[in-house]
Amino acid sequence: MNLSAIKYNVLLHLKNMPGPTVNKKIVVIEADDYGGIRIPSAEAYHKMKAAGVAIDPSRYNLLDTLENKADLEALFETLQTVKDSNGHAAIVSPFVNVANPDFEKIKAAGYQEYFYEPFTTTFEKYGRESNLMTVWKQGISEGIFTPELHGREHLSVQLWMNELQKGNHQVRTALEYGFAAVNNIEGVHQYAQEFRPEFYFTNNKQQAFLKQSISEGVKLFTTIFGYLPTAFTPSNSHFHHNFEQAVFDAGVKFLSVGHNNPYSQPNGDLAFDRFTFRQKIRPNQLNYYIRNCAFEPNDPAYKNIDITMMQVAAAFHCSKPAIISTHRVNFGGVIDSKNRDKGLKELQALLKAIVQRWPDVVFMSNAEMLGELV
Ligand SMILES: [Zn+2]
Numbered sequence: 030m031n032l033s034a035i036k037y038n039v040l041l042h043l044k045n046m047p048g049p050t051v052n053k054k055i056v057v058i059e060a061d062d063y064g065g066i067r068i069p070s071a072e073a074y075h076k077m078k079a080a081g082v083a084i085d086p087s088r089y090n091l092l093d094t095l096e097n098k099a100d101l102e103a104l105f106e107t108l109q110t111v112k113d114s115n116g117h118a119a120i121v122s123p124f125v126n127v128a129n130p131d132f133e134k135i136k137a138a139g140y141q142e143y144f145y146e147p148f149t150t151t152f153e154k155y156g157r158e159s160n161l162m163t164v165w166k167q168g169i170s171e172g173i174f175t176p177e178l179h180g181r182e183h184l185s186v187q188l189w190m191n192e193l194q195k196g197n198h199q200v201r202t203a204l205e206y207g208f209a210a211v212n213n214i215e216g217v218h219q220y221a222q223e224f225r226p227e228f229y230f231t232n233n234k235q236q237a238f239l240k241q242s243i244s245e246g247v248k249l250f251t252t253i254f255g256y257l258p259t260a261f262t263p264s265n266s267h268f269h270h271n272f273e274q275a276v277f278d279a280g281v282k283f284l285s286v287g288h289n290n291p292y293s294q295p296n297g298d299l300a301f302d303r304f305t306f307r308q309k310i311r312p313n314q315l316n317y318y319i320r321n322c323a324f325e326p327n328d329p330a331y332k333n334i335d336i337t338m339m340q341v342a343a344a345f346h347c348s349k350p351a352i353i354s355t356h357r358v359n360f361g362g363v364i365d366s367k368n369r370d371k372g373l374k375e376l377q378a379l380l381k382a383i384v385q386r387w388p389d390v391v392f393m394s395n396a397e398m399l400g401e402l403v
Pocket residue numbers: 061062179183264265
């Protein structure tokens with residue numbers, strides 16, 4: 030290990046040390062952004078670019094679209110190739126945005142009113158296979174794909190609607206293509222560019238809408254999946270303690286936060302809450318937990334599985350579960366099948382390396398793992 034690797038390893042241990050311990054080597058994979066839209070197609074990307082819409086050429090805007098059957102089946106197949114010490118296949122807990130804006134209805138209402146649709150309706154609009162949700166449910170019943178909540182939309186709805194109402198040409202043009210994540214919006218805080226953090230707000234009056242988004246999001250999740258989510262990971266890890274009660278009242282017991290968790294101040298600026306691995310579990314109120322590993326195989330900075338392995342090792346060394354954060358974009362092949370192939374090849378390499386190094390490892394869903402913490 031070179032000096033910077035040693036320093037990083039010390040930091041990992043410091044982050045993992047606080048909080049109660051678990052006596053099993055648990056691995057959880059939490060994959061964000063399922064359900065939510067990003068780029069409808071490569072064609073839409075190029076047409077919007079040509080029309081002068083400011084789109085950041087990030088891996089999300091280039092590759093992240095709603096998955097199809099082949100994507101899910103390939104993911105499930107990969108998970109089945111690696112078994113833990115109990116003979117259980119690896120598990121992904123997708124964190125789902127259960128709704129997307131209904132672009133047609135919003136436009137028909139002259140941008141004066143906001144409408145949303147369940148993500149299952151967006152699947153239909155995108156022409157995805159009619160039995161795509163059957164594949165989701167197969168994954169759920171096999172215990173290898175265990176949905177949790179990422180929010181109602183992955184969108185700062187009120188900020189975005191404000192731009193539409195103002196007649197922002199780029200935002201309205203993007204709407205024609207079913208795209209919302211426009212960049213370089215004048216007067217919008219750097220942090221809220223692309224309108225991705227659902228809970229970003231610029232004045233206190235916007236909080237009521239967001240509290241309603243929480244209760245409606247949980248309700249829609251329960252209608253679609255038939256159970257309450259155990260955990261909620263707010264989009265872009267952006268939250269505000271004023272919403273805690275709404276999450277708890279909706280029936281969700283755990284909130285995933287960052288070590289340095291941003292929240293909005295009434296003027297739109299950011300403030301930060303600091304968290305270590307886990308605060309003390311308190312009964313009858315919302316509890317926090319933190320993801321302590323990351324795996325992003327299609328990130329330009331990604332080299333191989335080594336950093337994730339180091340993070341897993343630090344978690345186990347501190348008797349913590351290894352909670353691996355990842356995103357749908359790594360495993361999507363609709364726009365580029367090579368992207369999916371690479372993501373799944375790396376995922377398999379990671380899982381195989383984990384069971385080889387820690388033969389007593391246990392794969393768990395997010396909900397099972399959180400049950401072990403209490
Ligand atoms: Zn997200």
